[in-house]
Amino acid sequence: MTVQTVTPKRRFRGKPRGRSLDTDELAALRQLIGDERDRPELRRRDLLIEHCHAIQDSRGHLPLATLRALATYMNLPMAAIYETATFYAHFDVIHDDQAPPPAVTVRVCDSLSCQLAGASSLKASLEAGLDPAQVRVLRAPCMGRCETAPVVEVGHRHLGHATAESVTAALEAGELHPDPIDWPGLADYRAVGGYTLLAGCREGRVTVETLMQEMEAAGLRGLGGAGFPTFKKWHFVRQEPGPRYCAINADEGEPGTFKDRYYLERSPHGFLEGALVSAWAVEACALYIYLRDEYPGLHRVLREAIAELEAAGLVPPGYIVLRRGAGAYICGEESAMIESLEGKPGKPRHRPPFVAQKGLFDRPTLVNNVETVYWIPLIHKGGAEWFANQGRHGRKGLRSFSLSGRVRYPGVHLAPAGITLRELVDEYGGGMAEGHRLAGYLPGGASGGILPASKANIPLDFDTLQEHDCFIGSAAVIVLSDRDDLRAVATNLLAFFADESCGQCTPCRVGSEKMLALLEREAWDAAALMRLSQVMMDASICGLGQAAPNPVLGLLKDFRNELADQNVIVRG
Secondary structure, three states, X not given: OOOOOOOOOOOOOOOOOOOOOOHHHHHHHHHHHOOOOOOHHHHOHHHHHHHHHHHHHHHOOEEHHHHHHHHHHHOOOHHHHHHHHHHOOOOOEEOOOOOOOOOEEEXXXXXXXXXXXXXXXXHHHHHHHOOOOOEEEEEEOOOOOHXXXXXXXXXXXXXXXXXXXXXXXXXHHOOOOOOOOOOOOHHHHHHOOOOHHHHHHHOOOOOHHXXXXXHHHHOOEOOOOOOOEHHHHXXXXXXXXXXXXXXXXXXXXXXXXXXXXXXXXXXXXXHHHHHHHHHHHOOEEEEEEEEOOOOHHHHHHHHHHHHHHHHOXXXXXXXXXXXXXXXXXXXXXXXXXXXXXXXXXXXXXXXXXXXXXXXXXXXXXXXXXXXXXXXXXXXXXXXXXXXXXXXXXXXXXXXXXXXXXXXOOOEEEXXXXXXXXXXXHHHHOOOEOOOOOEEEEEEOEOOOOOEEHHHOOOEOOOOXXXXXXXXXXXXXEEEEEXXXXXXXXXXXXXXXXXHHOOOOXXXXXXXXXXXXXXXXXXXXXXXXXXXXXXXXXXXXXOHHHHHOOHHHHHHHHHOHHHHHHOOOEEEO
């Protein structure tokens, strides 16, 4: 008997896997951001987030069909497009079966300073009073305007000391764009000696070695948080082979911090000169500025200021590259910022190598903070000794304190390094707010820890707070009073960290959520909180997870009696 074997027919798909490309969407995309067939540079991966911004600004959201067209446009996998777009809070990715969001978004800041000023009840009032079909109300992390808490963003317009009535009035008037910023232009800055240092550097009258010695003598350090000496950063980057880059991190997302915005609004050219001098010092082939999306008015200011420099021939066109963040606190970490500049999710890199060795586009990169470079021309003009002699209590230099919370005059206060909290509040903040008595303070924003009123005489500076398990960071000082709910303070801060974790490492991703859950219990298990804190500090990849437990540890260490008075039971 013969057995005949039959080979089954292979089935071939009539079309590729996945959703098909909408050619109309691709045509609209080319109309919006340019035709990549004529301008292939538009396909560069580092432009992905900029392209997403263009779509979000134009459409009010990111339709999935448009993202599929963007994948074809940029010749990137759809997975890469989707992963990046969904990483950032300011991009609204809408699937094919979903309705787009309302035309107007109202964001209510829920940072600690705004919570102390009544943001929770304000958000509830807005949700109750506005039509959700027309306006969506969202909570949002710190918007960098803590001196005017509570803060609400209506469209792209920020309202300080916001009320339900002022938000409603802005909506009815259609006031959805940023307030104009009155800033000194290039002619004004040059009239007071601006860009003299940059000219001296380029013409050989000022050498890199001389300038590094000045910065060392002045004691200028990184003012974004870590406090690394500026001259040493320059030295390390200069040791690496070129080409090199310079990147300025203007994504100050630390709750309580707003000093960079203060200086950018008042002296954009002072900042740009310092940034250009830094780029010159390391012979950078390009200068990148990463500005947080929460500062829409400043985007216009810096674009116009850069255009002034190009028109005056002070920089070649395209040398300064201005990029927008998209609502991710983690991008304040230097390697996460570089990932974002490259058009990727802002996830911190493992180190080594450090960004000074392999940073932007895998090249040596100098990363500086806005305020750090702002001081460079001023120190050169006034002299290193002038700057260093400004300190108090044995410390050197000046510090820009972002002061908020329960004080009479919140704001950016330029004060001697080493000033104490009590002196800062009394001499610069006008004393405590009416009816409030000092109970504690955060010396360095959400990640810097919490200290009690009994430690209000410690000099505020780098290297003075470590023995108290705190640090000054970016000098974001939030003042608490005897009328504040410490459990609410702790849960507010941990909710922020849990929400802002990039999710890359388990100790931070799971640990922050677990710690928040423990804090929301009626009784706090101190032993469990401390064990979890140790794991997070030891095993997290970057400073977010390592510093997230700091406020909780501070409360457990110095506020046991106050917690008991507020009916928070602490066991262990």
